[in-house]
Amino acid sequence: xxxxxxxxxxxxxxxxxxxxxxxxxxxxxxxxxxxxxxxxxxxxxxxxxxxxxxxxxxxxxxxxxxxxxxxxxxxxxxxxxxxxxxxxxxxxxxxxxxxxxxxxxxxxxxxxxxxxxxxxxxxxxxxxxxxxxxxxxxxxxxxxxxxxxxxxxxxxxxxxxxxxxxxxxxxxxxxxxxxxxxxxxxxxxxxxxxxxxxxxxxxxxxxxxxxxxxxxxxxxxxxxxxxxxxxxxxxxxxxxxxxxxxxxxxxxxxxxxxxxxxxxxxxxxxxxxxxxxxxxxxxxxxxxxxxxxxxxxxxxxxxxxxxxxxxxxxxxxxxxxxxxxxxxxxxxxxxxxxxxxxxxxxxxxxxxxxxxxxxxxxxxxxxxxxxxxxxxxxxxxxxxxxxxxxxxxxxxxxxxxxxxxxxxxxxxxxxxxxxxxxxxxxxxxxxxxxxxxxxxxxxxxxxxxxxxxxxxxxxxxxxxxxxxxxxxxxxxxxxxxxxxxxxxxxxxxxxxxxxxxxxxxxxxxxxxxxxxxxxxxxxxxxxxxxxxxxxxxxxxxxxxxxxxxxxxxxxxxx
Numbered sequence: 001x002x003x004x005x006x007x008x009x010x011x012x013x014x015x016x017x018x019x020x021x022x023x024x025x026x027x028x029x030x031x032x033x034x035x036x037x038x039x040x041x042x043x044x045x046x047x048x049x050x051x052x053x054x055x056x057x058x059x060x061x062x063x064x065x066x067x068x069x070x071x072x073x074x075x076x077x078x079x080x081x082x083x084x085x086x087x088x089x090x091x092x093x094x095x096x097x098x099x100x101x102x103x104x105x106x107x108x109x110x111x112x113x114x115x116x117x118x119x120x121x122x123x124x125x126x127x128x129x130x131x132x133x134x135x136x137x138x139x140x141x142x143x144x145x146x147x148x149x150x151x152x153x154x155x156x157x158x159x160x161x162x163x164x165x166x167x168x169x170x171x172x173x174x175x176x177x178x179x180x181x182x183x184x185x186x187x188x189x190x191x192x193x194x195x196x197x198x199x200x201x202x203x204x205x206x207x208x209x210x211x212x213x214x215x216x217x218x219x220x221x222x223x224x225x226x227x228x229x230x231x232x233x234x235x236x237x238x239x240x241x242x243x244x245x246x247x248x249x250x251x252x253x254x255x256x257x258x259x260x261x262x263x264x265x266x267x268x269x270x271x272x273x274x275x276x277x278x279x280x281x282x283x284x285x286x287x288x289x290x291x292x293x294x295x296x297x298x299x300x301x302x303x304x305x306x307x308x309x310x311x312x313x314x315x316x317x318x319x320x321x322x323x324x325x326x327x328x329x330x331x332x333x334x335x336x337x338x339x340x341x342x343x344x345x346x347x348x349x350x351x352x353x354x355x356x357x358x359x360x361x362x363x364x365x366x367x368x369x370x371x372x373x374x375x376x377x378x379x380x381x382x383x384x385x386x387x388x389x390x391x392x393x394x395x396x397x398x399x400x401x402x403x404x405x406x407x408x409x410x411x412x413x414x415x416x417x418x419x420x421x422x423x424x425x426x427x428x429x430x431x432x433x434x435x436x437x438x439x440x441x442x443x444x445x446x447x448x449x450x451x452x453x454x455x456x457x458x459x460x461x462x463x464x465x466x467x468x469x470x471x472x473x474x475x476x477x478x479x480x481x482x483x484x485x486x487x488x489x490x491x492x493x494x495x496x497x498x499x500x501x502x503x504x505x506x507x508x509x510x511x512x513x514x515x516x517x518x519x520x521x522x523x524x525x526x527x528x529x530x531x532x533x534x535x536x537x538x539x540x541x542x543x544x545x546x547x548x549x550x551x552x553x554x555x556x557x558x
Contacts, residue, residue, distance in 0.1 A: 005558065006110075006111075006112050006113065006116060006120065006557075006558040007120060007121065007554065007555065007556070007557045007558050009113065009114060009116065009261070010110075010116050010118050010119070010120040010121070010261070011121075011553070013118050013261050015037075015038050015118055015119065015259060016259060016263050017037055017038070018032070018034060018037065018038050018039060018040045018257060018258070018259070019032065019034075019040075020263075021257060021258075021259045021263065021265050022040065022257060022265070024263070024264075024265050025091055025257065025265035025292045025293065026050070026052065026089075026292045026293075027042060027046065027257070027265075027292060028046075030043075031043040031045065031046040032257070033251075033254070035128050035256075038118070038119050038122075038258065038259070039119070039122060039127070039128060039256060039257070039258055040256070040257045041128060041251060041254040041255070041256055041257070042254055042255050042256075042257055042267075042288060043254065044212065044213070044253070044254060044284065046288065046291075047284070047287055047288060047291060050291050050292070052291050052292065054290040054291060055089075055091075055289075055290050055291075055292075055293045055294040055295050055296050056294065056295050056296070056324040056325070056429045057286075057290055057296050057298070057321060057322070057323045057324055058079070058295060058296065058297045058298070058323065058324060058325050058326070058327065058425055058429075059298060059299070059300060059308060059311060059312075059323045059325075059326045059327070060072055060075055060076040060079065060297060060298070060299040060300075060326075060327045060329060060379075061299065061300050061303070061304040061307055061308035061311075061326060061327070061328060061329070061364070061368075062302075062303055062304065062328065062329040062330065062364075063303055063304070063328070063329070063330045063334060063335070063338075063360050063361050063364055064302075064303040064305065064338065064360050064364075064492070064493065064494060064495065064502070065302055065303055065334075065492050065493060066333075066334040066337040066338065066493075066502075067337070067343050068331060068333040068334040068336075068337050068343060068346060069331065069333075069334065070329050070330065070331055070334055070381065071112065071329060071331065071381045071408075071410075071411060072299055072329045073094065073109060073110070073111045073112075073299060074111045074112045074113060074115045074116075074381070074410055074411050075115070075327065075329045075379050075381065075408055075410060075418075075421075076092060076094065076111075076297055076298070076299045076327075077092060077094075077111040077115040077116060077117060077260050077264075077266070077410070078111075078114075078115035078408065078410020078411070078414060078415060078417060078418035078421075079297055079327065079379075079408075079410070079418045079421050079422055079425065080092045080260060080264045080266070080295075080297045080415075080418075081115065081260055081261075081262040081264050081410070081414055081415025081418060082410070082415045082416075082417070082418025082419045082420075082421055082422035083295050083297070083418075083422040083425070083426070084262065084263075084264050084415060085262075085415045085416065085418075085419055085422070086419055086422050086423060086426075088294060088295050088422070088426070089293050089294040089295070090264060090293050090294065090295040090296075090297065091264070091265045091266070091267065091288075091289040091290075091292050091293030091295070091296050091297070092117070092260065092264060092265070092266040092267065092289065092296075092297050092298070093266075093267045093268075093269075093281050093285045093286045093288075093289040093296060093297070093298040094117065094266060094267070094268045094269075094281055094298070094299060095109070095268070095269075095270060095271040095272075095279075095280070095281045095299075095301070096123065096127055096130060096131065096256070096268055096269060096270060096271040096281075097109035097110065097123065097124050097271065098131070098169055098197065098198065098199045098271055098273070099125070099131070099169045099170055100169060100170055100171040100197050100199070100535055101171075101535075102124050102125070102542065102557070103170070103171065103537070103541055103542055103543035103546070104171045104535060104537050104538060104541055104542060104543075105538050105541075105542065109124065110123045110124055110558075111260075112411055112558075113410070113411030113412060113414075114261060114410070114411065114412065114413060114414035114417075115260070115261070115410040115411060115414055115415075115417075115418070116260065116261050117258050117259065117260055117261075117266045117268060118258065118259060118260070118261060119258070120557070120558070121554045121557055123258060123268060124557055124558070125557075127256065127268075128251075128256050129251075129252070130207075130252040130256070130269070130270070131169045131198050131199075131271070132169070133248050133249055133251065133252035134167075134198055134201060134203045134204050134207060134249070134252060135167050135168060135169055135198045135201070136248050137203050137220075137245040137248045137249050138166065138167045138198070138201045138202075138203045139166050139167065140241060140244060140245055140248065141164060141203075141223070141225065141236055141239070141241050141245060142164055142165070142166045144239050144240075144241045145157070145162065145164055145225050145226070145239060146181065146188055146189065148239055149189050150188055150189055155228060155234055155238060155239075156228040156229050156230075157225075157226050157227075157228060157234050158226070158227060158228060158229045159189060159191040160191075160192075161226050161227040161228075161231075162191065162193075162225065162226035163224065163225060163226050163227075163516065164223075164225035164226060165193065165194045165195055165196045165201075165533075166193065166194070166195045166196075167195055167196045167197065167198045167200070167201045167203075168195055168197070168198065169197060169198035169199070170197070171197065171534075171535040171536055171537045171541075172195065172534065172536070172537075173534065173535070173536030173537075175194065175195035175534060176194055176195065176532070176534045177192065177193075177194050178192075178193050178194060178195070179191070179192055179193065180193045181193075194534070195534055196533040196534050197273075197533065197534050197535060199271050199272055199273045199276075199277070200272075200273055200276045200277060200533040200534070202223055202518045202520055202521055203220070203223075203245075203249075203520075204270065204271065204272045204277065205272050205277045205278060205518055205520075205521035205523075206219045206220060206223070206518075206520040206521050207249060207252060207253055207270060207282065208269075208270035208271075208272055208278070208280065208281065208282040208283065209278075209282075209283055209314075209315070209318055209319075209521055209522065210253060210282075210283065210284070211283060211284070211319070213246065213250060213253060216246055216249060216253055217242050217243065217246040219520040219521070219522070220236055220237075220241075220242040220245050220246060220520055221235060221236055221237030221242040221520075222235060222236070222237065222519045222520045223235060223236040223518075223519060223520035224517060224519045225239065231475070233479060233519075235519070236520070253282075253284065254284075255267045255268075255269040255282060255284050255285040255288050256268050256269050256285075261414060262414055262415050264415075265292070265293070267281070267285040267286075267288050267289050268281070268285070269281050269282045269284065269285035270282035270285065272301075273301065274300065274301025274302040274306045274307040274310065274492070275301075275302055275306055275489060275490060275491065275492045275531060276489050276525075276531060276533055277310075277487060277521075277525075278310040278311070278314045278315060278487055278521075278523070279300050279301030279302060279306060279307040279310055279311070280298070280300050280301070280307065280310065280311045280315050281298060281299075283315065283318070283319045286298055286315075286319070286321065287319070290321075295425075295426075295429075298311075302492040303364065303492060304328065304364040304367060304368065305364070305367070305457050305458055305490075305495055306488070306490065306492055308326070308364075308367075308368070309367075309439065309453065309457050309488070310487060310488075312372050312436075312438065312439070313438050313439050313440065313453075313485055313486075314485045314487060314523055316436075317438060317442075317485060318485075318522060322434075322436045323374055323434070323436065324375070324428070324429045324434070325374065325375045325376070325377070325425055325428040325429050325432075325434075326368045326372075326374050326375065326376045326377075327376075327377055327378075327379050327421070327425065328361070328364055328365055328368065328376055328377070328378045328379065328403075329379050329381065329408075330361050330378060330379070330380055330381070330394070331380065331381045331383065331386075332354065332380065332382075332383065332385075332386040332390045332391065332394070333346045333383055333385070333386075334357075335354055335357035335358050335360065335361060335394070336350055336353040336354055336357055337357065337502070338356070338357030338358075338359075338360045338502045338503045339352070339353035339354055339355065339356035339357030339358075339502075339503065340353055340356055340357070340502070341353045346385065347385040348385075349387040349389060349390060351389060351390065351393055354390055354393055354394075355393070356503060357502070357503055358393070358394065358397055359503050359504035360495075360502070360503050360504050361378065361394070361397075361398075362397060362398070362401060362504070363459055363495065363504040365378060365398065365401055365403050366401060367456070367457055369401060369402070369403065371437070371439050371456050371457060372434075372436060372437060372438075372439070373434055373435040373436060373437045374434040374436060375428040375429075375432040375433075375434050376403050376428075377403065377404050377405070377406055377421070377424045377425065377428060378394070378398050378403055378404070378405040378406070379405075379406055379407075379408045379421050380394060380405060380406070380407050380408060381408050381409075381410075381411065382407045382408065382409055391407065404424055406420050406421045406424050407420065408420075408421050439452055439453055439456050439457055440452035440453065440456075440486075442483045442484070442485060443483060445473075445477070445482060446473045446476065446477060446481075446482055446484075446486065446515065446524060447463070447465060447473060449485070449486045450463055450465075450486050450488070450512060450526055451463050453486065453488055454509075454510045458495045458496065458510065459495055459504060459505070459506060460495070460496060460508050460509060460510055461507055461508065461509055462509050462510075463509060463510050463511075463512055464509045464510070464511045464512065465512045466511065466512060466513055468513070468514065469512045469513060469514055469515045472514065472515040472516065473515050476515065476516075476517050476524060479517075481517045481519070481524060484517065484522060484523050484524045485522075485523045485524070486523065486524050486526050487518070487521075487523040487524065487525050487526065488526050488528065489525055489526060489527045489528060489531045490510070490528045490529060490531065491528075491529050491530075491531070496508045496510065497510045497511060497528040497529040498529070499529070510528050511528060511529070512526055512527075512528060513527050513528060513529075514526075514527040515527070
């Protein structure tokens with residue numbers, strides 16, 4: 001049987017005008033700024049003026065990723081469509097895809113199969129220009145920083161202590177480390193420089209955590225771009241760049257409204273990576289989804305040790321959000337990979353591999369239940385090769401933790417395949433009350449907070465802080481940043497900082513290599529392992545398969 005590709009399914013969808021979707025989302029026409037027929041931005045005034053009680057907040061997260069795939073975004077969209085099918089007023093809040101993965105390894109990030117947001121080509125490519133605006137604001141700050149040095153350097157910035165990088169929304173390893181300002185005295189000050197991918201820019205994190213334009217401008221002002229010769233931080237505010245940067249971002253901060261294949265309203269906005277930044281869509285989009293729907297479904301990137309941990313410990317803390325339930329997405333195939341099987345060995349029943357791999361799922365579930373004290377359900381994306389015995393094995397193991405397991409077939413059936421999951425989510429919201437708790441309190445040292453995440457969430461024994469990181473922690477403590485939350489930059493492929501340690505590794509320590517502050521975002525970034533803030537393209541980039549015909553129809557996008 002030949003399956004249709006995601007883009008073929010999306011292009012067959014008869015989308016509804018965005019004005020109709022806005023009505024479904026309880027958004028009056030006066031708050032809509034249309035970008036063509038099927039996309040719109042929403043005026044931020046709606047948040048203050050809407051007279052509606054907040055709905056229930058559902059977080060969708062997943063086990064540790066594998067090449068076998070888990071389907072977190074697909075499940076998020078399918079769950080929303082499932083809730084709509086059982087008569088609930090529901091909205092979705094998702095991140096925007098980055099062009100880096102779209103043209104690299106992963107491909108698009110608008111869901112899959114019959115659980116997608118549309119227009120998928122627009123969402124996966126330029127969309128409404130938010131990422132371009134973020135890149136422009138980032139690079140304006142870089143230009144003003146270098147210009148300040150060129151024009152006399154009144155602030156005494158040490159060019160060897162500049163921390164601000166330029167950015168571009170593309171996987172381009174060639175730009176990781178560059179030397180610029182060459183060509184003589186009038187061409188700038190020669191120095192070492194580099195590029196991050198746009199989704200790793202602090203501007204992205206700032207935009208996604210800002211609660212208003214005023215808050216956005218204040219956060220931008222606090223960004224530290226480097227240090228003086230006597231180690232005093234230099235901020236964006238001191239360079240007088242915040243106003244112009246905010247002007248570039250005044251439309252980008254407005255959440256985007258689109259729809260699922262089944263016409264469910266979806267706010268798609270912002271896109272910080274979860275292995276580098278905090279991995280969640282914007283606070284503004286989440287608040288809109290809560291205000292406009294009785295159920296708001298959102299997701300956090302990568303496994304629950306990254307995206308969910310940051311959603312709960314950073315985003316919920318800063319925005320005053322409390323989730324009502326958590327959905328943990330898993331597949332039999334991925335769990336068997338955690339049990340040691342290769343990707344080409346996953347089609348046969350193997351309870352032994354499943355038994356070795358299931359501790360990964362159980363640790364994630366235990367964290368949600370016992371660390372964060374939230375109601376949880378496991379959603380198993382069922383594949384045709386999964387056997388009844390394998391499914392029963394997962395159900396029994398999760399039941400021991402007091403968590404129900406629901407089969408999901410949203411990829412193949414859309415909302416219909418998410419109805420059972422939707423009913424369990426409603427039951428959790430109505431019958432099981434959580435006692436939401438953070439993994440750590442803000443009071444305490446930076447090292448204590450890092451250690452709390454490693455021990456409580458990752459299951460490690462502790463941390464090994466390298467001398468350079470110790471010096472950085474001491475400096476940040478002296479500058480008054482001790483009470484910020486920590487944002488762990490770690491491999492997504494393991495609970496540990498070693499991507500080869502699958503399943504639920506034990507007796508490991510996490511090595512802390514670098515610690516830096518994102519003062520605008522309001523958190524401390526802790527770098528472990530070999531985390532790249534500028535990815536590279538693979539040997540065969542996904543871009544090679546993408547094309548467009550004479551009529552403008554795109555093919556090969558996903």
